[in-house]
Amino acid sequence: MQEPPQFETLHATVDGRIGRLTLNQPDKLNPLGTRPLAEIADAARWFDSTEASIVIVTGAGRAFSSGFDLREFADPAASPDLDDRAQADLGRLMAEAMEQMRALTIAAIKGPCIGGGLVLAGVCDLRIAADDTVFAIPEVDLGIPLAWGGIPRLVREIPPAIVRELVLTCRPFDAEEARSLGFVNRVVPRAELDEAVDELAESLSRKAPSVVRATKRQVNTALENVAPTTGAWADADQLGAAMRDPEARAAAREYLRGRTRA
Template structure:
């Protein structure tokens, strides 16, 4: 039996026999994480909890990108009103704290906030064509959304410093070697292997899966708390009001043909 969560403008959301699927659905724009999308992901996370989903796959439509990250048009455009800087933090927090076991199914470009959406999931499978990057420093803005503590938990402080400071791209094989993803598979196997993993987990005792998830969350929170992530929102607000940051975002978009 399949149920849907009503109408979303940037996502498709469905639940079939305890397995949910949240799909970023703006492929022509490389699935950016604009304000509307961030709010819709958080809303969908609550809906899956209300519907007692066992497992939720988070993926994206189109061939080119899992997500190009935060929608830079919101800070490079003519408006003087910056976006809500806390939306991204609330989105990742909502995904991370879902009752269901979450699986990020990643392909193509996975950039900035797209990486944080994936890191907010419990498990991550990447296609062999995935290319990661964290370009925020080059854009003149800090990595917010609780990104620094979450990355430190997953890949350690030295690697976090390197990836965030250099902004260099890295591929799926390196991401797996760093502990950022659990598995790398051929692109044409991504859907199959993600669905097989989701079905395998959904067949296990849900109480034990959720207990394990909570215990891991408690252990990692004791190691590196994400509560300081809220302070990054203040730094982000300052950066978004900076004309140089807006100009850097505009230049970055222009170098990519507008998106």
């Protein structure tokens, strides 16, 4: 087994058959900027070199993830090493790397789970949410489309009419609503989240890894037939266009000002 790689924005560890991927920018509510997206994809590939058959995905501190790093959206110079399209495509590459992992993934969701954070949770195979979780998809208010293959992945889990509503209105929804819609498997009190996820991971880790992997592949193949993500590469063009659109930039700045005032 390879040694765990050193990341700037997350921790990746393995103990026996159970791995953990923890977003680790708690003071910023674990945003998904250029660096975290690339590191999540790298971590997903690293887990494939280990004995992990289950990987728990969570965020340090009080949040799962505040989603796409709005500082990068409002300021293109925040990612000088990437052109617009390459930056916009990192989310798709992250989602595909997570989805293609051999290990079964369990999202342990708490606090804010926003935009791209919801996409990250959505590519996990199972989801347990704390009762303090607040979901939201604010991209349309920001003047950008929901990218990273987020729409087809949501349609796989949630009725299409509800997906339209949630994406277009950008309204927040809580863990119980997410459970009733079928997006999360279970809701538990915040104080019991870690124990509930650990128990599930331990139970699944005792099953034959080859059968767990085969089941994951079978479900993912069926889901791809229901709502394919093969066209998600084009999301980067749409997102990149929005990132060059003055009206979209103005919307992002206004959204950020509103959050600062709040």
